[in-house]
Amino acid sequence: MSIHPILADAAETDVFTVDCPAREILNRLGSKWVSLIIVALADRPHYFGELLKRIEGVSKKMLAQTLRILESYGLVERESKIFGSVVKVRYGLTEQGTSLVESLLTVYAWAQQNTEAMLSNQEAYRRTASHRGE
Amino acid sequence: MSIHPILADAAETDVFTVDCPAREILNRLGSKWVSLIIVALADRPHYFGELLKRIEGVSKKMLAQTLRILESYGLVERESKIFGSVVKVRYGLTEQGTSLVESLLTVYAWAQQNTEAMLSNQEAYRRTASHRGE
């Protein structure tokens, strides 16, 4: 197998280097809620409350905090809308944010197709237990 | 924009659900070293020491621990080889592990192309500081 072109490119802005900025970003994308929020916004913008309900398990704190980070990166944009006396805030992907969706969905699809095999493999691995003193 | 087919599929094994197994896996993949190790193994198998040197910043502990997790999932396989009196252990991707590489590299490529813009956007965002009491 030859070296993948993207991997070859990586040798210049080397992700394997400690001070690679992209490595920082990758770590951010890997945080518990980031990709989930981006994927949740993939089809259309959502209001804060909608996201809170759609993404089970996320707290207001984490949702707000993560949206703030994504906004700072320019992946997500806020829009306040007035409804009578209440203000609702709608979040949507920017063009840059949208450009990430396709890649994330590919990983998601992979996860959905491979999770079962991975988990059963893991169980078999544990039963072997040649690596634990039990 | 219509709902992406993958996202539509997701409605069944719903990633937005708290007990979605794929969500757990996705979180695992997002941990600090997992994707980096898989990408590092993309072109060819590596010995433990090679990985330790290639992936800057990783400690022996984290490398061993993460490799153990990937092995348990069946994404990575170990092979011990005898060289005279010393034993070297070579790690390589399984077929399943290889099937993940392409998706990961797409995200990596995106990160490398967008990191600069994101970081400068973030700096501008901080300067605005309309969200901090300073």
Next chain:
DNA sequence: CGGTATCCAATAAGATACTG
């Protein structure tokens, strides 16, 4: 509704030392 502030728990990760 859409947040913030504060405090606390869980987990991930790092340093260091030791082993076959």
Next chain:
DNA sequence: CAGTATCTTATTGGATACCG
């Protein structure tokens, strides 16, 4: 060389309460 064990620190995430 390729780890493991132990301890400590850093980072994340969650619960709760309060605010405009």
